[in-house]
Amino acid sequence: MRLKIGFWSVGIAVVLIVLVLSLTVSSCGKKRYAFISGTTHMMGTEVNITIYPYDEEADSQYFYNRTLEAIEDVADIAAAFRQESELYALNQSAGADGGYTVSYTLMDILVKSREAYELTGGAFDPTVAPLVFAYGFNYHPTTGEESKPHSLTDEELEKLLPLVGFDKILLDEEGGVVFLPSGMNIDLGAIAKGYAADLACDGIYYSVKGVMVDIGGDISIRGRKPSGDPWLVAIADPRDPEKTLAELALTGGCGVATSGDYESYFEVDDERYSHIIDPRTGLPARWVISTTVIAPTATLADALTTAVFVLGVSEGIALIDQLADTEVIIYTEEGGELIAHYSVGAEELLVADEEK
Ligand code: AMP
Numbered sequence: 001m002r003l004k005i006g007f008w009s010v011g012i013a014v015v016l017i018v019l020v021l022s023l024t025v026s027s028c029g030k031k032r033y034a035f036i037s038g039t040t041h042m043m044g045t046e047v048n049i050t051i052y053p054y055d056e057e058a059d060s061q062y063f064y065n066r067t068l069e070a071i072e073d074v075a076d077i078a079a080a081f082r083q084e085s086e087l088y089a090l091n092q093s094a095g096a097d098g099g100y101t102v103s104y105t106l107m108d109i110l111v112k113s114r115e116a117y118e119l120t121g122g123a124f125d126p127t128v129a130p131l132v133f134a135y136g137f138n139y140h141p142t143t144g145e146e147s148k149p150h151s152l153t154d155e156e157l158e159k160l161l162p163l164v165g166f167d168k169i170l171l172d173e174e175g176g177v178v179f180l181p182s183g184m185n186i187d188l189g190a191i192a193k194g195y196a197a198d199l200a201c202d203g204i205y206y207s208v209k210g211v212m213v214d215i216g217g218d219i220s221i222r223g224r225k226p227s228g229d230p231w232l233v234a235i236a237d238p239r240d241p242e243k244t245l246a247e248l249a250l251t252g253g254c255g256v257a258t259s260g261d262y263e264s265y266f267e268v269d270d271e272r273y274s275h276i277i278d279p280r281t282g283l284p285a286r287w288v289i290s291t292t293v294i295a296p297t298a299t300l301a302d303a304l305t306t307a308v309f310v311l312g313v314s315e316g317i318a319l320i321d322q323l324a325d326t327e328v329i330i331y332t333e334e335g336g337e338l339i340a341h342y343s344v345g346a347e348e349l350l351v352a353d354e355e356k
């Protein structure tokens, strides 16, 4: 039996959420389990949430609402171009003598960003913000101004590159103060969705059997499905995102994230330049067309997938192969054909065609 239990709205934007509560039934000898799932639009993308409660009597709607609130909290904090966001205010403080006092959550995202920056040798670096805007890939981090993707001149690059480097930011974790040098800006677009997915799952995980939160392909999974089946995650075809290239079968306690060149790009002489910037050169990364990372958390998967996109196939796989419980699948395009490249254990996670 399937029961649609209503529409709901949240936060400043009125969003439509379709909730489906499926109750435990035995039909044709196949047992089905109670779950609640819904789809909405947050953080500029589609959000899908699935929760398996311990039993039918559990207040699933309450747990569902908690996940939405966690995502909304991160969106309020970490959207660089939202004038009301905390990150916007931090960016405006650049150069202030006393630094800027931030919330626990923003400091936590920045500390995790610094860890990812160090782990990836600087390939993941949220201080590419001035370049991202100069290329026209995003709204301006402090004025909210919009522009169209285009290439930069060598002079422009020379001017902007000195403003890049997470190691130039001082994080006073105890005091909760961030010192952002003058002219520098932070863009958390490559980690915030993964962080929000983790926060949403972690907030309810101890009270439910299993939960999966998917924010535009950045996915956090905790716990198990009551049936014992694995959680399935599809990898979209980067050249036709409506199509699926592969399917992953995952157990709980992990995160999955994908970065693709199809999300935002410009073309020069038929070459595609993506919205992911190589912080070493200031140029858009262009070796691969899609990367999917599976890691212990969605936060780490999100940061790593951006980093692997920058590093390319061999350096990217070498980085991932050093990390425990972390895998990557990279797609490149050669002669019009998609080629898949895997880290050592990645193929074991794929659902074989005959199992589909
Ligand atoms: P993702 O889709 O997670 O790979 O994030 C891409 C977004 O992160 C871009 O749209 C930029 O806003 C930002 N970004 C671009 N290049 C980098 C980089 N090398 N490190 C961190 N963030 C980046």
Ligand code: MG
Pocket (backbone or CB within 6 Å): 189, 190, 191, 257, 259, 301, 302, 303, 304, 305, 306
């Ligand atoms: Mg990312």
